[in-house]
Amino acid sequence: MPIKTNDPNKKTWIPVPENSDFPIQNIPFGVFLTRDDVITIGTRIGNHAIDLGALHQLGYFKDIPLTDDIFLQDTLNDFISDGQKTWRLVRNRISDIFDKDNGSLRDNDDHKKVVLFTMEEIEMQLPVLIGDYTDFYSSKEHATNVGTMFRDPNNALLPNWLHIPVGYHGRSSSIVTSDTPVRRPMGQTMPAGAETPVFGPSKLVDFELEMAFITTDANVLGEPIPVDEAEEYIFGMVLFNDWSARDIQKWEYVPLGPFLAKNFASSISPWIVTMDALQPFKVDSPAQDPKPLPYLVQENGNKSYDIHLEVDIIPENSTATTVTKSNFKYMYWTMSQQLAHHTINGCNVNSGDLMGSGTISGPTPDSYGSMLELSWGGKNTVPLNDGSTRKFIEDNDTVVIKGFCKNDAIRIGFGEVSTKLLPVFQAKKK
Amino acid sequence: MPIKTNDPNKKTWIPVPENSDFPIQNIPFGVFLTRDDVITIGTRIGNHAIDLGALHQLGYFKDIPLTDDIFLQDTLNDFISDGQKTWRLVRNRISDIFDKDNGSLRDNDDHKKVVLFTMEEIEMQLPVLIGDYTDFYSSKEHATNVGTMFRDPNNALLPNWLHIPVGYHGRSSSIVTSDTPVRRPMGQTMPAGAETPVFGPSKLVDFELEMAFITTDANVLGEPIPVDEAEEYIFGMVLFNDWSARDIQKWEYVPLGPFLAKNFASSISPWIVTMDALQPFKVDSPAQDPKPLPYLVQENGNKSYDIHLEVDIIPENSTATTVTKSNFKYMYWTMSQQLAHHTINGCNVNSGDLMGSGTISGPTPDSYGSMLELSWGGKNTVPLNDGSTRKFIEDNDTVVIKGFCKNDAIRIGFGEVSTKLLPVFQAKKK
Numbered sequence: 001m002p003i004k005t006n007d008p009n010k011k012t013w014i015p016v017p018e019n020s021d022f023p024i025q026n027i028p029f030g031v032f033l034t035r036d037d038v039i040t041i042g043t044r045i046g047n048h049a050i051d052l053g054a055l056h057q058l059g060y061f062k063d064i065p066l067t068d069d070i071f072l073q074d075t076l077n078d079f080i081s082d083g084q085k086t087w088r089l090v091r092n093r094i095s096d097i098f099d100k101d102n103g104s105l106r107d108n109d110d111h112k113k114v115v116l117f118t119m120e121e122i123e124m125q126l127p128v129l130i131g132d133y134t135d136f137y138s139s140k141e142h143a144t145n146v147g148t149m150f151r152d153p154n155n156a157l158l159p160n161w162l163h164i165p166v167g168y169h170g171r172s173s174s175i176v177t178s179d180t181p182v183r184r185p186m187g188q189t190m191p192a193g194a195e196t197p198v199f200g201p202s203k204l205v206d207f208e209l210e211m212a213f214i215t216t217d218a219n220v221l222g223e224p225i226p227v228d229e230a231e232e233y234i235f236g237m238v239l240f241n242d243w244s245a246r247d248i249q250k251w252e253y254v255p256l257g258p259f260l261a262k263n264f265a266s267s268i269s270p271w272i273v274t275m276d277a278l279q280p281f282k283v284d285s286p287a288q289d290p291k292p293l294p295y296l297v298q299e300n301g302n303k304s305y306d307i308h309l310e311v312d313i314i315p316e317n318s319t320a321t322t323v324t325k326s327n328f329k330y331m332y333w334t335m336s337q338q339l340a341h342h343t344i345n346g347c348n349v350n351s352g353d354l355m356g357s358g359t360i361s362g363p364t365p366d367s368y369g370s371m372l373e374l375s376w377g378g379k380n381t382v383p384l385n386d387g388s389t390r391k392f393i394e395d396n397d398t399v400v401i402k403g404f405c406k407n408d409a410i411r412i413g414f415g416e417v418s419t420k421l422l423p424v425f426q427a428k429k430k
Numbered sequence: 431m432p433i434k435t436n437d438p439n440k441k442t443w444i445p446v447p448e449n450s451d452f453p454i455q456n457i458p459f460g461v462f463l464t465r466d467d468v469i470t471i472g473t474r475i476g477n478h479a480i481d482l483g484a485l486h487q488l489g490y491f492k493d494i495p496l497t498d499d500i501f502l503q504d505t506l507n508d509f510i511s512d513g514q515k516t517w518r519l520v521r522n523r524i525s526d527i528f529d530k531d532n533g534s535l536r537d538n539d540d541h542k543k544v545v546l547f548t549m550e551e552i553e554m555q556l557p558v559l560i561g562d563y564t565d566f567y568s569s570k571e572h573a574t575n576v577g578t579m580f581r582d583p584n585n586a587l588l589p590n591w592l593h594i595p596v597g598y599h600g601r602s603s604s605i606v607t608s609d610t611p612v613r614r615p616m617g618q619t620m621p622a623g624a625e626t627p628v629f630g631p632s633k634l635v636d637f638e639l640e641m642a643f644i645t646t647d648a649n650v651l652g653e654p655i656p657v658d659e660a661e662e663y664i665f666g667m668v669l670f671n672d673w674s675a676r677d678i679q680k681w682e683y684v685p686l687g688p689f690l691a692k693n694f695a696s697s698i699s700p701w702i703v704t705m706d707a708l709q710p711f712k713v714d715s716p717a718q719d720p721k722p723l724p725y726l727v728q729e730n731g732n733k734s735y736d737i738h739l740e741v742d743i744i745p746e747n748s749t750a751t752t753v754t755k756s757n758f759k760y761m762y763w764t765m766s767q768q769l770a771h772h773t774i775n776g777c778n779v780n781s782g783d784l785m786g787s788g789t790i791s792g793p794t795p796d797s798y799g800s801m802l803e804l805s806w807g808g809k810n811t812v813p814l815n816d817g818s819t820r821k822f823i824e825d826n827d828t829v830v831i832k833g834f835c836k837n838d839a840i841r842i843g844f845g846e847v848s849t850k851l852l853p854v855f856q857a858k859k860k
Contacts (some may be wrong), residue, residue: 131561132603137686158684163627164618168686169599169693173562173778183652185775188723189592197593202775221604221695222613222855232820248775254588256567256598257687263599264775265651293618293629345615345632345678345694346855348603420594425652425776 001088003276004095008409011100014116015044021404021413023263024098027091028414029236030077032122039125041071041079042117044099044271049117052090058111060104064089075129076272080216080235081351087235087274124270126177128214133175133266134342135210135242135356136167138333140286142361145373162290164387165333165341167355170242171263175354181420182265184395187248201424202245203393204280204378207399208359209311209369210330213239213335214272218349218393225349227298227340231275233349234335239269239401239417240356246372246392268354269401269417277412281306281405283329295344296337303334307414309360309403311369313384314335316396321384323374326360326367328403395423431518433649433706434525441530444546446476451697451834451843452784454528457521459506459666460846462552469555470502471509474701479547488541490527490534494519504772505559506702510646510665517665517704534586554700557668558644558782563605563696564772565640565672565786566597568763570716572791575803575811592720595763595771597788600672601693605784610696614825617678631673631854632691634808635823637797638789639741639831641758642670642766644702648779655779657728657770661705663779664765669699669739669831669847670786676802676822691727698784699831699847707842711736711835715764725774726767733764737844739790739833741799743814746826751814756792756799758833825853 005027022028022044032042032049040053053059053071066086070079079086097105105111127346137143140157143166148155160166176182184205188197213228218233219225225233235424242262249261285304290299307328338355359369368374371392372380381389393399404413435457442454452458452474462479463469470483483501486492496516500509527535535541567573570587573596577586590596606612614635618627648663649655651721655663672692679691715734720726737758742750765785773779789799798804801822805814811819823829828850834843 048712124859132601135670160620160627160681160684164682166682166686167687169601171562171599171777173780173783174776176651183776186654186725186776190590197590197723197724221606222852223857224855226614244774251590252596253593253685253687254590255687256596256685257683257685259596259598260775260777261772263777290626293627295629341690344853345617345675345690346604346613347690347693350603353603355760422652427654 001085003088003279003318004092005276006280010095012045012098013100014045014048014098015105018412021045021415022046023410024095025410026273026277026412027094029127030271031074031125031127033075033125035121039074041073041076043094047119049119049122051115051117052281054114061090061093064093075352076123076127077129077352079158080214083216084232084301088276089408091274091276091333096166122227123179127270127272130172130175130198130354131350131352133156133172133354134167135170135340135358136165136333137358138165138331138338139361139369140332140357140369141330141363142359142369142373145361145368156198163292165338167338167342168257170266173266174263175266177268177270177416178419180267181422182243182267183422184243184424185260185264186424187245187260188251189247197251202248204246205421206244206246206371206392207311208242208244209309209324209326210240210242210356210359210405211237212268212354212356213237213265215349215351215353215355219343221348222346224346225343227296227336229301230336230339233339234275236272236274237278238272239403239414241399241401241417241419242356243267246430267417267419269414271415273412276306278405280372280407280410281412285334286332288332295340298334298336303336304329304331305405307403308404309401312400313348314398314400315384315386315388318386319399324366324368326362326369328360329363330360331357393421395421397421431515433709434522435706436710440525442475442528443530443536444475444478444528449841450476451839451841451845452476454525455840456703456707456842457524458703459557460701461504461506461555461557463555464547465551469504471503473505473524477549479549479552481545481547482546491520491523494523504555505782506557507559507782510558511642513646514662518706521704525683526856533669533819552594557700557702558727560602560605560784561780561782563600563602563784564597565600565788566763566768567788568761568768569788569791569799570762571760571793572789572799572803574716575798577790579807593722595768597768597772598687600696604693605696605698607698607700608847608849610697611656611852612673612697612855613852615676615678615694616688616854617677617690618681619677620681627681632678634676635851636674636676636801637741637823637829638672639739639754639756640670640676640787640789641667641737641833642698642784642786643667645779645783645785647780647781649773651778651835652776654776655770655773657726657766658730660766660769663769664705666704667708668702669844671697671829671831671834671847671849672786676679689750697847697849699844701845703842703844708735708835710837710840711842713759716762718762725770728766728811733766734759734761735835737833737835742830743820744828744830745816745818750817750830753804753812754796754798756789756790760790760792761787823851825851827851
């Protein structure tokens with residue numbers, strides 16, 4: 001099934017503002033609550049959300065093998081289970097329906113009334129039920145920065161790092177979408193010089209600039225996915241803020257890894273941009289030396305994506321400051337390598353599983369992907385436009401991650417994931 | 431809602447063999463496939479499985495607020511969501527229906543025909559859809575053994591261990607129930623003396639003798655569960671074998687914890703024994719010194735359970751050898767402390783989440799909960815009845831974990847979780 005949606009010259013009859021992340025070539029998938037309080041699966045062109053459930057009921061997807069209720073659901077899991085061929089058929093059809101020369105929906109006001117919403121009329125939901133969430137640690141620059149700060153600058157990378165796409169399991173239940181505030185966590189920490197741990201609000205709450213990919217049902221328990229087939233099982237990508245409490249993490253993480261330092265919340269952008277839409281932005285990934293073991297060696301062409309990323313901090317009642325600009329292409333380990341590694345032991349991957357990249361730091365200090373690195377462990381301050389400074393994130397700050405691909409002809413973006421950090425929870429007095 | 435099911439003198443009209451794990455006082459919950467290929471929720475008395483879906487359709491649960499299809503589901507998640515009061519109403523009613531003096535079902539052959547199955551007629555399924563799986567590390571004896579072997583016998587426990595119920599997130603997708611074989615994993619290891627890692631079958635596959643508890647929806651994101659309320663949110667417990675590949679674990683686990691060494695499979699027993707059924711077996715947990723931080727201090731009575739545990743190894747075409755006997759009561763950290771700690775940062779817990787105890791080792795070498803400890807890192811051999819020996823688990827061995835509570839009046843058991851270890855996966859030649 002060929003991809004027919006990437007022609008940069010294609011125009012749509014929906015108005016698309018200049019520099020929109022969502023031209024007719026994007027066609028992402030999401031879940032939203034409509035003005036009528038109905039949850040539906042949809043896509044987005046420009047500043048319009050499109051109700052795919054309504055489109056399907058009106059017959060616009062006829063001849064495509066879809067169950068009647070495939071878009072009338074509160075998650076994309078079943079649609080993602082349908083597989084790559086179906087995703088392409090549906091995106092090709094959407095591309096046709098909204099082509100500027102196609103009058104079938106364009107000229108049918110009754111249909112448009114039930115299919116089209118402005119973004120202000122809807123409320124985005126978490127797009128998938130995330131069965132399992134895995135976070136990798138695949139930026140060499142990030143791992144090097146952390147190793148330099150906390151261990152030995154001359155041996156910053158641990159011995160396994162260049163051989164393994166190091167990863168660990170995270171918490172699915174606390175993953176939220178954009179515009180859902182999260183609370184500063186309480187927890188145990190061991191302050192420098194103390195002899196016993198103390199309990200209180202985390203003082204070092206941080207963002208982590210990441211992206212994440214979402215899989216379809218990829219394999220049965222016991223059978224690995226070969227690295228050169230892995231990308232077929234990736235539905236798409238989102239922006240990902242892996243909230244972290246650095247002081248809790250430091251005290252708890254030996255020997256079994258981060259736990260409460262991470263699982264109080266992670267935030268994803270609501271529109272899943274498909275791998276097909278990202279094809280024009282494929283780039284090679286960094287050279288890997290030493291050469292990985294054979295099960296991690298990819299033979300097929302370019303393996304990464306040129307995705308511009310940035311993080312803004314917005315203090316309460318203030319304006320945004322962009323504190324870092326990075327790029328997904330810096331990742332040392334590719335998504336295909338991550339997925340092949342994850343399953344080499346037979347671990348099974350299901351529709352809706354989410355896999356985070358790990359913090360995406362670039363080579364220069366203005367491209368680091370966390371406050372931990374930007375403030376170099378709290379040694380430096382990061383200036384904001386309003387004259388204030390930050391070492392970590394403060395109560396009522398809003399952190400916004402944005403991401404987009406761009407070439408001479410076209411821009412394909414992810415929108416944003418925007419999250420306000422609320423103060424710690426106060427139990428009501430009895 | 432009082433518990434009315436624990437009277438040890440109560441008798442049932444269903445035949446219950448001597449020493450059965452499933453007297454009328456147990457009333458566990460599970461999911462099974464019937465002889466008619468229907469999946470239903472059920473309970474068990476003696477060697478009979480009872481179709482609760484059929485019982486409900488026949489009106490036996492009238493006056494209890496349950497949806498019509500609550501037992502006609504392929505997981506217990508919705509029933510568990512109904513909460514403790516409903517669990518008790520249903521178990522009290524089941525206790526009544528099967529009371530030896532109650533003729534309503536006993537004397538109705540038409541009803542019995544659709545409600546009762548022998549265990550041979552059904553096939554047990556995974557009882558819950560596990561949204562998130564967390565594994566703790568709460569046996570002081572186990573943590574001490576591991577620390578003694580791999581670090582410093584004089585400082586075997588890491589500094590955080592006595593302050594934190596250390597835990598980490600695991601993989602939900604690869605949790606299977608009893609009688610589902612698992613495959614020896616392939617993976618990367620760094621052999622002693624090697625300079626680069628090698629790839630191949632794990633040579634050190636191990637069981638971990640654990641138990642796990644299953645929660646109901648306990649809190650919303652951002653709000654902790656107080657330690658003295660925590661047990662209200664625990665539905666019940668199962669036996670748990672946390673399969674581990676020690677050689678893969680050793681190479682991969684720094685700094686983010688175990689990953690592929692664990693996520694190839696974990697196995698649970700199919701019947702969830704409710705906390706209510708375990709009440710007669712409450713015992714105090716070990717004294718905690720130093721005293722934990724206040725959010726972990728339980729004020730209410732006994733906090734642990736006296737549950738006898740054992741592990742058998744059955745080589746192919748051979749007989750069983752019990753290689754260890756342990757007890758849940760040895761756990762240093764209690765389930766309530768684990769759940770309070772897990773949520774102190776606001777992490778939300780859902781119906782069907784599974785939380786493992788960590789390996790349950792007792793104080794003596796014949797009570798250690800893993801081959802790693804029983805063979806002391808492979809230094810010793812463990813003799814089996816058929817004259818063979820083991821340091822770790824070999825291909826086609828079956829590992830069986832059993833568990834039960836017993837006092838002068840009654841025995842409440844968990845049945846078993848039995849798992850055969852198959853050789854590594856061989857890809858079909860193209």
